[in-house]
Amino acid sequence: MLAFIKRLFGLDAPSEPEQDPMKKFLIVGLGNIGPKYDNTRHNIGFDVVSTLAEEHEATFESKKLGDIAKLRIKGRQLILLKPSTFMNLSGKAVNYWLKQEKVSLENMLVITDDLNLPFGSIRLKKKGSDGGHNGLKDIQATLNTTAYNRFRFGISDQFAKGRQVDYVLSPWTDEEQTALKERLKTSAEAVESFALAGMDHTMNNFNGK
Template sequence: MLAFLKRLFGLDAPSEPEQDPMKKFLIVGLGNIGPKYDNTRHNIGFAVADALALRHEATFESKKLGDIAKFRIKGRQLILLKPSTYMNLSGKAVSYWLKQEKVPLENLLVITDDLNLPFGSIRLKKKGSDGGHNGLKDIQATLNTTSYNRFRFGISDKFSKGRQVDYVLSEWTEDEQNALKERLPISADAIESFALAGMDHTMNNFNGK
């Protein structure tokens, strides 16, 4: 009866409007946790997520299976995730936060490094193979699909035979760090475009940029 009377006289607390799931986006930057990985090529996913959070003055908080930051832009809510599971187990964090935030699979975007692209270049795709990338491989196995959006950031393949692991886990050169000052904002632009204008428009405007 008390609940009925509160509703009748408008005394109950207003409920929060439910967010339209189609306007929620999960942006996942892949990387490895720990200070020794902070400035490495393999952690470009973390770097892009950090750059986007910094632009919107969003703060990461440690949550289950990763660090989370949220912000809104023109009616869309972007949820940034940096998994704390290490690269090879990224799928667990991605799957959990998709379900936790009720984000449709088509609104997922995974940011990763790519040895097959020139340094700093961007390539967005709606689906595809894991390309030998352990993070993407685990996401594919966990979600049981290759049909999810990915954002590949080129780190080039300038390493000698047998030195691939050392290369991806090594820090950026000084020249690369200087170039990142331009490439990271462009990457943030591409992610905003994905949320606001859709994947097709974003691919047309940013691929190869």
């Protein structure tokens, strides 16, 4: 009876409108946590999502398995994730936040560094191998699929034989650092395009830029 009276007189608290799951996107920037890894090549995923957050005045908060920032662009909600699990266990954080936010796999984009691309170049793909990247390898193993969107940012391969690990964990050169601001801005634009226009359009417009 009480519930009926509340409905009759409009006393029920208005419910929060549910977010359309097709308009929610999980944007994952891969990297390693801690000051020693700041500004290193392997952390470019962190840098891209940080750039996007700054442009939209969104703030990261430490949550379970990662730092999270949320922003809205033209009716889309973007959930930015920087896993706190370290690179080799990225899949754990990705899997948790996909389920926590109820984001469909097709609306996830993983941003990572790529040794096989020239510095600053962008390549987006809908699926593919891990390419030897430990972060992608763990995501693939955890999700049991290679069919997820990925954004590869070129860091080039200018390292001596046997020095790959040292290279990816080293800071950018002064020349690279100068060029990085523009490259990060373009990368943030590509992420926005993914959410607003879809993966096919974004690949056509940003691959090779």
